[in-house]
Amino acid sequence: MITDIVFSKQQSIHSYSIETLEKMFMEGKLKLREINIPQVRQIRNYILDNALEERIYFPPIVAYKKEGVQSDTLYIIDGNQRMMAFTQLYEFAFKKLGSDDPKDAEKARKVLDFICDTEIAVQVFEGLSEKEANQMYVDFNTKGKKVALSKRIAFDSRSDINQITNKVLQGNTMLRSAGIEMEKRAIIRPANKNFLSLSQLRQVVTVFLTGKMTVDQNKNIELSLDVDQYLELIRTWFNELFALYSAKSIGDYEKSMLASFPLVMAVVLYALSDMENMSFEERKATIISRMKGLKGVDWSRDNPVWTNFEGSIRGAFKYFYLDNNKKNIEKMAKWLEQQGR
Structure with missing residues (x-):
């Protein structure tokens, strides 16, 4: 005592x-x-x-x-x-x-x-x-200060998702060039031109590891591939994404609809659909093939096709913002599948 x-x-x-x-x-x-x-x-x-x-x-x-x-x-x-x-x-x-x-x-x-x-x-x-x-x-x-999200991801030794998210961020210079908002969970467009928040990056990693958009972040998950293989698949996907749209301006909502996170998630779902029984090599080749199939898509914010999906016009600039819900994201993923054929 x-x-x-x-x-x-x-x-x-x-x-x-x-x-x-x-x-x-x-x-x-x-x-x-x-x-x-x-x-x-x-x-x-x-x-x-x-x-x-x-x-x-x-x-x-x-x-x-x-x-x-x-x-x-x-x-x-x-x-x-x-x-x-x-x-x-x-x-x-x-x-x-x-x-x-x-x-x-x-x-x-x-x-x-x-x-x-x-x-x-x-x-x-x-x-x-x-x-x-x-x-x-x-x-x-x-009065207690909550641990910042960036610190939880950087130091969390229990969560596979957090550990891999941290490795993705550390190992991808193009992703860092695109911009990652380290502290805020959501990004306010169009003022913030960072491509993703750290929380959103973790959601992208979650889909690669589990095939699901949301899981319990505090539980370990069963991985069907080695961690290094998942890191390579994620790196490949980002490389192909930045081949479709420059990393330097992908987060600029005045130009790029890929600055809209629901569309990013739709691209992830499209690229990874029906991969459960594929080997690592098959997954990597499929991701590359599917992403290259999107070269003809007009990703500009003023493309009227985006208004075919759920969303609303709001803000001082009266921009159209896509709704961030599962149904809308899956609908966009289906549309992307048609474009990629």
Whole structure:
């Protein structure tokens, strides 16, 4: 235990096993605030998904003891969802122990070991008033700075999609020349002339790896090819794309409709359709063939063909913007297929 005095309030840092914290909760010696069920489920699934690899990391829980009360009861300020997730682990682990699937049974044993062996730091403030504790709760949940998307992608060792996205960005000079918006999830056209946001690049990579436009970014995925082969396919696709339209101006919405992300996704779907059973060599040759088939397409923003798809005219310049929904993207991919024949 480490003890210190901060702003006249004593604080100490304790280390409790999850088993001990769960017991304290069951005995009423650990009090929680409001519970967000989706967040609890997400944390619980994070533990279950990563139990076998033992890649589970948690920051300290913050709690306080009430002012003027002689009691060992802790009131949680920050970490309520984590704590509730911990209390649900026993039930999930015991259910999985009897599973016919050896992997599920092994995961259950790992979770039980995790409960018994893992210790969580708890920072305890002594003698806080309820008003002070409430203010601290608000500050923790509103003043904390969220990790930037670029940092999550650069340093996330758990997500295959994030790792490969980072490698794509590092290894493609033409893509960097086209421009990648590193911090904002969406790009406001026409002012921002970066080709893609980092989040959008990750969506492009997701389609290459899974064939789907959206997946759970926190889960590992089953890859049918080697990582280097996926990187080569993505590099090939971008090279062919920039052969269709210059990387230097592809993000300029005043000129290029390829600055519209729904159209980019449609080009990806078109290039990758029906590839599940192809070898790496077949996929690469098919991507090249299909992309070269689009040489006759007029990608200019003022081409009236784009208004055949879902979209709206808006903004000061009254430009036509394509709707970013699955149905519209798939309709454009079908149209591109006709152009590529």
